[in-house]
Amino acid sequence: MTAPIVVIGAGWAGLAAAVRLADAGLSVTVVEESPRLGGRATAFVDRESGERVDNGQHVLFGCYRETYAFLRRLGTAGLAPLQPRLELTMVGPEGERARLRCPRLPAPWHLVAGVLRWGAIPVSDRRTALRLRHVIKEVRRDGAAAVAARVSAGTTVDGWLAEHRQSSKLTEWLWHPLALAALNQSPATASAAPFVRVLGELFSSDPSSASVGLPAVPLDELGAVPAKAFIESRGGVVHQRAPARIELNDRGAIAAVYAGDTRFETARVVSAVPWFAFGRLFPRGAPPALVQVADRAAATESSPIVTVNLWLDGPVLEPGERFVGLVRGPAQWVFDKRALWDDRAGHIAVVASGADSIARMDNAEATETVMRQLRRLLPRLAGLKLLRSVVVREHRATFSLAPDAPPRPGAVTELPGFYLAGDWTDTGLPGTIESAVLSGHRAAEAVLRDIRRV
Secondary structure, X not given: OEOOEEEEOOEHHHHHHHHHHHHOXXXXXXXXXXXXXXXXXXXXXXXXXXXXXXXXXXXXXXXXHHHHHXXXXXXXXXXXXXXXXXXXXXXXXXXXXXXXXXOOOOOOHHHHHHHHOOOOOOHHHHHHHHHHXXXXXXXHHHOHHHHHHOOOOOOEHHHHHHHOOOOHHHHHHHHHHHHHHHHOOOOOOOEHHHHHHHHXXXXXXXXXXXXXXXXXXXXXXXXXXXXXXXXXXXXXXXXXXXXXXXXXXXXXXXXXXXXOOEEEEOOOEEEOOOHHHHHHHOOOOOOHHHHHHHHHHHHOOEEEEEEEEEEEOOOOOOOOOOEEEEOOOOOOEEEEHHHHHHHHOOEEEEEEEOOHHHHOOOHHHHHHHHHHHHHHHOHHHOOOOEEEEEEEEEEEEEEOOOOOOOOOOOOEXXXXXXXXXXXXXXXXXXXXXXXXXXXXHHHHHHHHHHHHHO
């Protein structure tokens, strides 16, 4: 059996690549070892409640240009509507609430004004945000990627914030929650460059860049399921429950891809598997052209996310609230799935990023740890009965962004016909859906460029 192009991995990166290639008129074969599509951003059915549950809550932003372009092509962008402007409620260590609301001003001054008017912290602390104005000007002049590239390689997020003299209160209430959400790693150890890239994108000239988009459906219904339908409607095939391995010929070139026991002859492969699965593609070891990529992938460390899904006999958040942020840990965000999915859900999702300690707890301990935090901060929880909890651990949710982490590879490799996608590749972004989709689009464009040269 022959296949002109094989995409290995049906997470958001692989599906974005396959959709872009299918849209260009090519027949694409997608191979995925899991029974579910969507990779680390998918959903499953809870066996007791019968509800769909995301394997981790994902938040989109208006600056996710590649993601929303992908969703528009699938016809699902309306299922993750953006706020008209950024509004964010944070709950402090003593249960105090403060809403950050951006006024209707030109970007990026709507964000600056929102922070300066934010009652969560003293005025003197808010004003330290103005010390970032030269960064904002550079972003507007040179772009977020260029500004992030200038950050010293060894600088951590905390080091960068200290260099820019951000107050401890503003850091605790805004910059640390943002860094944890974006990087999934402690600001004390995460590299500053991707954080600055995120800040640059949020502070861009588009006022909607910082607006939050929350999926109104389970994650697989937003991306994976319609992507599969798109690919198949254009003559492609998506194989699930099919572990992939690559066969090389005597010259070390790509000869075929095995999807389980099925062999597809091909000369072009897009690898969209995560860093921790890359080495499994080559049963006899990576070819010389990919040894460096394989070694760096193997040396890349991971950071966990834990989501504790709770079914309670009453609402936890205030009327009209869909999510809130929690200052200080162990969890940082609470999402009301009832408000997001209407009558399709009856649970809340409590998210702990960079959650090494919670990831090591058993289910009962993780649930009690989160419940103890919520009881202290959310008054409406008093008197409510916990009906059920489902703890989802993604031990390898994202790759490490420590300053000494291995370099990230690009889309084009030294092995002819072999391309890389995945949030861990060199997009300049942290391990987000936007990084995954951007990498998939870049890999697809590299394939198309090579095809045009032939």
